[in-house]
Amino acid sequence: MKSGFTPPIGKILQINGQCISLIGNDIDTDRIIPARFLKCVNFDSLGESVFEDDRKTLKGSHPFDLEKNKNATILIVNSNFGCGSSREHAPQALMRWGIKGIIGESFADIFYSNCVAIGIPCFTLPKKSIQQIQKYIDQKFLYLEINLKNSLVKSKDLNFTLEIKESSRKMFLSGEWDATSTLLKNKNLIENKFNDLPYLKFNNHFF
Template sequence: MEKFIKLTGVAAPLPITNIDTDMIIPKQYLKTIARTGLGKGLFSELRYNDDGSENPDFVLNRAAYRNARILVAEDNFGCGSSREHAPWALLDFGVRAVISTSFADIFYNNCFKNGILPIKVSKADLAKLMDDANRGANATLTIDLEAQEIRGPDGGVVKFDVDPHRKQCLLEGLDDIGQTLVKAPKIAEFESRIANERPWI
């Protein structure tokens, strides 16, 4: 998993409440278990018209936001079914952070396990960040995970909380498997000792 230490990138505004996982990645894209290639399906029902052409009104189709690395969204982001394809699609598109006032629990947990930082902020701070995100080509935010700060284009700073263990895993780029592999020498030592002490097992 790629480390997350500091991210500077364009933030796209999504002033929509209750963005669910089916909106993030519709069900027709769930046939694969590969984590790559899903970016094309991200928000596909909003990004594309029925004939497959791009919807020019959707934010990620606008020139300033095509390479957005951050999403700023309204309440309850990631609600709905517990599909891990949702963070996979965000990551494959290039999104590394989502800012909202609240997240669905399963989606929130899945983000950390896939290298995406979900940030909870107050309604007042979200309004400031949404305003920053509406600046088009100037909609650049810097997220400093070590300092737990979001810095806006005008120098404003928003502080955020994050669980210390999850923070450390992101800083070190460790998913669940990575956390286990860190302990590989101790696991090997234990297995060797048990094999000697209890060869019948």
């Protein structure tokens, strides 16, 4: 785990950093953080266990173990990344290892919303572009500057326009990705809904 981890707070306008590539489709959250590490009551020590089993199998040659990647912050993945379990421990482990943004062909639904909820923007690109980036990283160091305002990504050699859900982009730009305070603003509407829902009238007290 990187020392001095601080979670993101407020508006996220820009992500700059070195890229790390992880090749494979359908990489599930059990692989990102195996279930035995879920035996915890906080997320603090998850960073060091990210991809634990895959890393052990590859004995030092996993991208997350390579010396050249130790300061990487932008993860490049293929399709259906983060499928499986809803464990937020998966993006929390990635974030605590040092990942601040992810670019992939596609993401599983719950993983994607967990990333939004903890302040990790996930962008998509077509398969060909992802493969081009992954090939590039294989040869050279890739540093990207991602601007969330226009979704443009810049580097020395590569230029792409990233895709991101408009609702997510707006939440990162306004800082409302940390949704609790936004949701709390509608206190009266929530009370009204509670009083109006038909089934709460015949289920008003469970016990």
